[in-house]
Amino acid sequence: MNAASFYPLFLKSGKVTIDSRKVEKNDIFFAFSGENFNAAKSAEEAITKGALAVIVEDRNFENQERNIFFVHSTLAFLQELASYHRNHIKIPVIALTGSNGKTTTKEIIHAVLSQKYKVQYTFGNLNNHIGVPLTLLSIKPEHELAVVEMGANHQKEIELLCKIAQPNYGYITNFGKAHLEGFGGFEGVIKGKSELYDYLKTAEQTILVNENDPIQTEKTADYSPKITFGKKNSDYYFEEFSKDHFVGLSFKEDKAQSKLTGSYNFTNLCAAASLGFHFGLNFSQIKTAIENYTPTNMRSQILERNGKTFVLDTYNANPSSMAESLRNFSRFEGSKTIIIGDMLELGEESDVEHQNILYLAESLGFDEIITVGKYFKKVNEHFESYDNSEELSKILKDRKIESKNILLKASRGIALEKVLEFID
Numbered sequence: 037m038n039a040a041s042f043y044p045l046f047l048k049s050g051k052v053t054i055d056s057r058k059v060e061k062n063d064i065f066f067a068f069s070g071e072n073f074n075a076a077k078s079a080e081e082a083i084t085k086g087a088l089a090v091i092v093e094d095r096n097f098e099n100q101e102r103n104i105f106f107v108h109s110t111l112a113f114l115q116e117l118a119s120y121h122r123n124h125i126k127i128p129v130i131a132l133t134g135s136n137g138k139t140t141t142k143e144i145i146h147a148v149l150s151q152k153y154k155v156q157y158t159f160g161n162l163n164n165h166i167g168v169p170l171t172l173l174s175i176k177p178e179h180e181l182a183v184v185e186m187g188a189n190h191q192k193e194i195e196l197l198c199k200i201a202q203p204n205y206g207y208i209t210n211f212g213k214a215h216l217e218g219f220g221g222f223e224g225v226i227k228g229k230s231e232l233y234d235y236l237k238t239a240e241q242t243i244l245v246n247e248n249d250p251i252q253t254e255k256t257a258d259y260s261p262k263i264t265f266g267k268k269n270s271d272y273y274f275e276e277f278s279k280d281h282f283v284g285l286s287f288k289e290d291k292a293q294s295k296l297t298g299s300y301n302f303t304n305l306c307a308a309a310s311l312g313f314h315f316g317l318n319f320s321q322i323k324t325a326i327e328n329y330t331p332t333n334m335r336s337q338i339l340e341r342n343g344k345t346f347v348l349d350t351y352n353a354n355p356s357s358m359a360e361s362l363r364n365f366s367r368f369e370g371s372k373t374i375i376i377g378d379m380l381e382l383g384e385e386s387d388v389e390h391q392n393i394l395y396l397a398e399s400l401g402f403d404e405i406i407t408v409g410k411y412f413k414k415v416n417e418h419f420e421s422y423d424n425s426e427e428l429s430k431i432l433k434d435r436k437i438e439s440k441n442i443l444l445k446a447s448r449g450i451a452l453e454k455v456l457e458f459i460d
């Protein structure tokens with residue numbers, strides 16, 4: 037079986053799923069074999085629940101009469117089908133990658149463009165070799181645009197995702213010190229993320245560039261077509277303002293205030309607004325989208341509780357986003373405690389990067405610094421430190437944090453949000 041022969045069945049289906057527990061009528065179920073479970077075992081059950089077809093990579097479960105089809109690799113077939121579908125979709129696909137801010141930027145781009153178009157976009161963080169195909173396969177005939185987030189932690193991943201998604205527009209949020217281990221250092225990050233530019237250049241598609249970023253400006257110099265923002269002479273120019281910790285952008289006489297904190301989110305807003313203008317929206321539509329977008333996903337989230345202001349930024353962390361987050365938080369008025377957890381996947385640069393963050397934190401004059409995780413503990417000689425979130429949670433049952441403002445930031449593996457309920 038190949039993608040072409042299966043495609044008519046796909047077109048009849050409602051959606052694609054990779055979890056038998058979530059199968060609904062008319063779904064196509066791709067059964068993966070994982071570390072704990074061989075999903076092919078659930079093939080019959082999925083058909084009974086109403087799945088239109090099941091793809092298995094275990095021949096023991098094949099049953100063509102029941103529309104249970106064997107392929108050598110469920111993943112390869114998912115990618116092949118997504119690529120085939122992409123070739124039949126005639127809508128513009130906007131791809132974005134980068135070290136920080138992909139999900140937030142993707143969400144705002146979606147919010148903005150949805151003011152005028154029916155937009156399909158990456159759900160949550162489904163941004164890898166499985167997530168990107170799933171996003172593409174969720175594009176229906178009624179969609180007019182698609183926004184596809186691409187994540188990577190090693191070379192050639194973005195190249196593969198571009199081959200599948202064939203974007204018409206591409207944006208790199210930034211080059212930062214994330215996933216240094218897999219990319220092979222900061223230069224490796226630039227190379228790996230730039231695979232998006234490599235694709236767009238070869239395919240002669242449009243690049244969106246933040247001209248405040250010297251590396252990106254240099255990498256796209258003399259390239260056309262491109263859409264630019266950041267400088268006064270860029271295609272689109274916005275100014276930053278901030279009110280009550282929330283960042284906003286002004287455009288000529290107009291202003292749009294977001295519910296996001298941090299100057300870094302200004303850049304994310306500018307990217308979305310620029311695409312909005314490019315696709316024919318007016319500022320009033322862009323403003324509505326920006327003002328209505330509320331982050332709920334542990335990314336730059338502000339919570340007010342019992343007279344305290346919390347910045348919950350515990351979805352992920354790396355040296356670049358941690359430094360931005362600390363600088364932003366240092367500008368909050370009133371007493372300030374930072375609770376910062378380990379930054380993961382930094383490889384041999386881990387010690388020095390954790391140490392640098394502690395130096396930065398110390399220089400910013402916070403009232404209290406608490407670290408969580410073994411990497412910080414190893415280099416933390418002056419401040420309170422805990423092995424993990426559970427240990428700090430126990431301590432917090434008796435130990436009060438008096439500061440008016442509290443920042444929580446760490447890599448996903450630390451699950452630092454767990455301590456929130458123990459702070460009153």
Ligand SMILES: CC(=O)N[C@H]1[C@@H](OP(=O)(O)OP(=O)(O)OC[C@H]2O[C@@H](n3ccc(=O)[nH]c3=O)[C@H](O)[C@@H]2O)O[C@H](CO)[C@@H](O)[C@@H]1O[C@H](C)C(=O)N[C@@H](C)C(=O)N[C@H](CCC(=O)N[C@@H](CCC[C@@H](N)C(=O)O)C(=O)O)C(=O)O
Binds near residue numbers: 055074075165190
């Ligand atoms: C295939 C799969 O779904 N894997 C997920 C699964 O892994 P595990 O091996 O534990 O699965 P199981 O053995 O339990 O089950 C096997 C399959 O069986 C299904 N099943 C199970 C029980 C049942 O009753 N019925 C069933 O049908 C089940 O659904 C499985 O399909 O579980 C893990 C824990 O939840 C998941 O982590 C794992 O997900 C894998 C990793 C995955 O790739 N998921 C994609 C959908 C995805 O997009 N995930 C994103 C993560 C994106 C990310 O981290 N991005 C990074 C950069 C990218 C790095 C890239 N190289 C990479 O490695 O991903 C970034 O920084 O942005 C997400 O979930 O958010």
Ligand SMILES: Nc1ncnc2c1ncn2[C@@H]1O[C@H](COP(=O)(O)OP(=O)(O)OP(=O)(O)O)[C@@H](O)[C@H]1O
Binds near residue numbers: 134210356360
């Ligand atoms: N433009 C930016 N520059 C630096 N840091 C940023 C930027 N945008 C967001 N961040 C930081 O990164 C955190 C995660 O944001 P977001 O989830 O949008 O990034 P991401 O690249 O999608 O990461 P992931 O792929 O792991 O979800 C934010 O909470 C913030 O601390």
Ligand SMILES: C[C@@H](N)C(=O)N[C@H](C)C(=O)O
Binds near residue numbers: 354379380448
């Ligand atoms: C959660 C995953 N997408 C990610 O960003 N991982 C890094 C290592 C983190 O959690 O900081």
